[in-house]
Amino acid sequence: MDDVDGVNSTAQKSLMIALFFLILQAFLSSFASIVNEFVFKKNYEESIHLQNSLFYVWGIVINIVCGLILHGTIPNVFKFLKNLNVLTVSIVLTNAIGGLSAASLLKYLSSLTKSYCAVVGMFISTFLSGIFFNTPIPFFFLVGAVLISVAIVIYTKSSQKNKEQNNQSKSRNELKTLKRI
Template sequence: MMASPWGKKSRRSYLPVNGLPPLQSCLNKRAIWTLLWWLLLIAEVFIYSSYTILAHLCLVEGKLPFRSSSVVLCTEVLKIVLSIAMLLPELRRGDMTMPSLSNCLLFMVPAVLYCINNNLSVYMQVQMDPTTYQILGNMKVITTAVLYRVIIRRRLTIIQWASLTVLGAAGMFDSYGGMQTKGAWSGEIHLTVSGLIMMCTYCCISGFAGVYTEYILKKHYQTSLHVQNTLLYTFGIVLNGGVWAVQEAGSGKEGGESSGVFDGFTLYTWVIVVTQAFNGLIMSAIMKHGSNITRLFIISCAMLVTTLLSVAIFQLALNMYYVLAFVLVIVALYMYHR
């Protein structure tokens, strides 16, 4: 079940609004927040599904024309700008509580994990088609569920564990089918061995990062989400700036020409930066006021949207292994969320 988006209940009594009785006013506010919450979730489904499509539109002769660290660094900068902008009203009201130094340092762990994964996700686009990227990304369900059980002590039913087994089988079918297609992607399902290894690593890190981030966000629930995001993205800028500097130095040693942060950027690249910035902000809100289960539900829905976009934009040809994997994923998701 999806958690309430309002977090802890407020003890403040509601005053009449526009002549409405207090109870009716409270119900109207709750209905508005519920509607906004669902609109946020729907928007996140489309934002999440757009990433791999946009990344493939950026490819030039099968290669990315920009450095992964450049895109991630620009995204982190935009995230912190948006977080500070949303934090300013709280600063003016003076109702903001600053966390202690030890609590601030907790955000360094997810920042490192997200730094690794954000760069991995860029390179993975060359190793597989958009739909395979989304369907294999559902392995996050397995890693997240296991880590929920280990770290947050969240119990799963027998049916839910069975659904994870079905999901694992779906991943194997999709992987086998993807390896049958040789050569660079040209509108067909494809997956390389390197891409499969990268995806497994990505899903393990993603599961731990998601569970750990939810834990620290909710551990200090009264701390403003914008303050927590600002801390997380500050570490992210430092780490990704370091990755970019290392890549730049390595390029110089190999005799390559020095390039700027925006080298190879196109309109599609900037759309990726903007959408991924909002993706990070929305996911933080979901993990603070919802849960990682809500996040997995979004990822699964995004897979369906990505498939439709891939067929429409890239004339994606689906093979029988993918169709079987797709059906198994739907069955697994139904079993897990029923």
């Protein structure tokens, strides 16, 4: 019995650690998205390409520092070039285009819209892989897709309602200003 309790205790600890890191990752991802949106909107006049380049430079600097701290040397970043082929280049280009579109979303819309777009992209790629590669789509994934779809509809309707209310209040304020004149 002691072995079973020890295994259960270890499993519970592992589950708690996994949940902690899952929540930490979700928090850091959300926080990073909000910070990115803040930076893009704060420097609205600057080009998205310049802002993205600065983000990438900071990413390179942070990776070099982490490499120095963890390994004592700068990792050889050119190892990946030996496996370079058309598929690799297409993946890099696709992700670069995705990064530019995410930057545009953050600059002109909100981080919530970007998150919804990422989720929709994940659903589309999963359904396409199910069609083209006969990959089974789990039931709970379909449940998640339905829930996210409902959330998108609710968010879109509330955004439209808020815009209409803002437009009506602006119109009322303009009418009051005109009446005063």
